[in-house]
Amino acid sequence: MAMAQGQGARATREAVPPVSRVAIIGGGISGLAAAKQMAAYDPVVFEATPSVGGVWKHCVYRTTRLQTPRPDYEFSDYSWKNRDDPSFPTHTEIVDYLEGYADEFDLWRYISFGSKVVDIRFLGGAEAGFTELWSGTGKDPLRGKPMWEVGIVTGDSNTVQNVQYYKFEFVVMCTGKYGDVPRMPVFPPGKGPEVFKGTVMHSLDYCKLSEEETVELMRGRKVVVVGYKKSAIDLANECAQANQVKGGQPCTMLVRTLHWVVPSYSIWGLPFSMFYSTRLSQLFYERPNQGFFRSLLCRLMSPLIHRAGVSKFIESYLSWKLPLGKYGLTPDHPFVEDYASCQMAILPEGFFDMADRGLVRFQRASAGWCFSENGVVLDDGTKVEADLVFLATGFEGKDKLREVLPKPFRDLVVGKSSMMPLYRGTIHPLIPNMAFVGFVESVSNLHTSELRCRWMSGLLEGRFELPSVKAMMGHVAGEADAMRRTTRFYRRHCISTYSIHDSDGMCSDLGSATLRKANWIAELFAPYNNKDYKEQ
Numbered sequence: 001m002a003m004a005q006g007q008g009a010r011a012t013r014e015a016v017p018p019v020s021r022v023a024i025i026g027g028g029i030s031g032l033a034a035a036k037q038m039a040a041y042d043p044v045v046f047e048a049t050p051s052v053g054g055v056w057k058h059c060v061y062r063t064t065r066l067q068t069p070r071p072d073y074e075f076s077d078y079s080w081k082n083r084d085d086p087s088f089p090t091h092t093e094i095v096d097y098l099e100g101y102a103d104e105f106d107l108w109r110y111i112s113f114g115s116k117v118v119d120i121r122f123l124g125g126a127e128a129g130f131t132e133l134w135s136g137t138g139k140d141p142l143r144g145k146p147m148w149e150v151g152i153v154t155g156d157s158n159t160v161q162n163v164q165y166y167k168f169e170f171v172v173m174c175t176g177k178y179g180d181v182p183r184m185p186v187f188p189p190g191k192g193p194e195v196f197k198g199t200v201m202h203s204l205d206y207c208k209l210s211e212e213e214t215v216e217l218m219r220g221r222k223v224v225v226v227g228y229k230k231s232a233i234d235l236a237n238e239c240a241q242a243n244q245v246k247g248g249q250p251c252t253m254l255v256r257t258l259h260w261v262v263p264s265y266s267i268w269g270l271p272f273s274m275f276y277s278t279r280l281s282q283l284f285y286e287r288p289n290q291g292f293f294r295s296l297l298c299r300l301m302s303p304l305i306h307r308a309g310v311s312k313f314i315e316s317y318l319s320w321k322l323p324l325g326k327y328g329l330t331p332d333h334p335f336v337e338d339y340a341s342c343q344m345a346i347l348p349e350g351f352f353d354m355a356d357r358g359l360v361r362f363q364r365a366s367a368g369w370c371f372s373e374n375g376v377v378l379d380d381g382t383k384v385e386a387d388l389v390f391l392a393t394g395f396e397g398k399d400k401l402r403e404v405l406p407k408p409f410r411d412l413v414v415g416k417s418s419m420m421p422l423y424r425g426t427i428h429p430l431i432p433n434m435a436f437v438g439f440v441e442s443v444s445n446l447h448t449s450e451l452r453c454r455w456m457s458g459l460l461e462g463r464f465e466l467p468s469v470k471a472m473m474g475h476v477a478g479e480a481d482a483m484r485r486t487t488r489f490y491r492r493h494c495i496s497t498y499s500i501h502d503s504d505g506m507c508s509d510l511g512s513a514t515l516r517k518a519n520w521i522a523e524l525f526a527p528y529n530n531k532d533y534k535e536q
Helices: 029-037 091-104 209-216 232-244 292-323 333-339 353-355 397-404 444-462 467-487 496-510 520-525
Strands: 002-004 007-012 019-025 044-047 111-113 115-122 148-154 164-173 199-203 223-226 251-255 358-363 369-372 374-378 384-386 387-392 435-436
Touching: 007 111, 019 029, 019 148, 019 496, 029 044, 029 091, 029 444, 115 164, 115 397, 209 232, 223 232, 223 374, 232 353, 232 358, 232 387, 292 333, 292 520, 333 496, 353 358, 384 467, 444 496
Parallel strands: 019 044, 019 164, 044 111, 164 435, 199 387, 223 251, 223 387, 251 358
Antiparallel strands: 002 007, 115 148, 148 164, 369 374, 374 384
């Protein structure tokens, strides 16, 4: 059998049968969770790279760390060896943890490394995806009939002539929202990167450089980082570190939309989980399909509980702890709107110390910007000189799906709300015998993916039936409506403010207990985490 890169004792899948039951595309967090839950079907995991880890292996900077504490980011049945370590894990530690998980449950034997999916064909007929019930019956998708044909290229044979096709009854897409396809800003003619004399690089390309290459690239150069989310902040921090020498230049962050940033998971000495991860704390937040009286209650309580209560409490701490006002970085929206859209960023240690030393500068560009010969120009006419411009503008994960899915399914990936219309964050009501894991965000994406994979396994085992396609589409629309009522940044599928309710729904489908704590006091006041969902 083949071996995982650098892991001589880890035997991986050597051959893929022409016909199998389950294919899993992607070997990141979601792919590993799916492989563990689907082990009974001897799944084939196609991973394009030579290693597991997904974005944590291939789309991180040297200083990138997890944004949540270790106990909030672990599988329910596999703990961190050093889970009491209060520091946020580095990307290297996360990859080690995932490899340990694959060791523990012998997942390597399912993985075919260096196997890139370039095409997927539907074998079910023209009308199979547009029936009253998902996949025709709404249950038991494994019926002995291949429904998809997956095209693979291996090694350096990335050509149409070398595509090999394999048939499967069920396909799980775990390609994720990040990496591979960069989101690039669009400019009018004569105002894009083509007029700039310096270097333009997306953060995705920066991730591929060694530490020595990144330092050499940035040291002594005028750098502009476009963006103000986690990847942009980490990139600006590395730029500042590289320029702590004689002749070093400051890094300018081009900030179009302000978001709240957090220095740690403690607010006025209280753990952050107390504010948003207990049943009581989530009681008055909007949730999908909640009914008239609950909607009325949420609307009446929202100004008191969130905008004048929890949000203001957290905002007061952040305004005291961080020099947001000094640098004009105080958002004009409540903290909860960033939390509800999964856009809260944890600051790297010493970030504002770098700003105080003049190594990081902030330039608001709320009205827009474009390139010039010597840098960038804001719409108000302000010019910022640059030798190097980094685009920390995110990724187009859904485009990865569109590239490989056949018509008409590729046109269904994004719904009217700009979110993927996924029932239980997993099943597209109009795409049969296929699941999507890793496209819903939360405070702990690992927990979100693990529970969805368990739910998906229950579906394949026939433990429950899905509602009608119409009912599922209505549920998805309800999630979009809940997001729209909670935050102005609603074009993201984030469940942070109703994560316990979301988990309750999946547990109920599976016939498992929804109340997971030992007593009612803990049920109301104790934060929920992955360990509460450990299978008995």
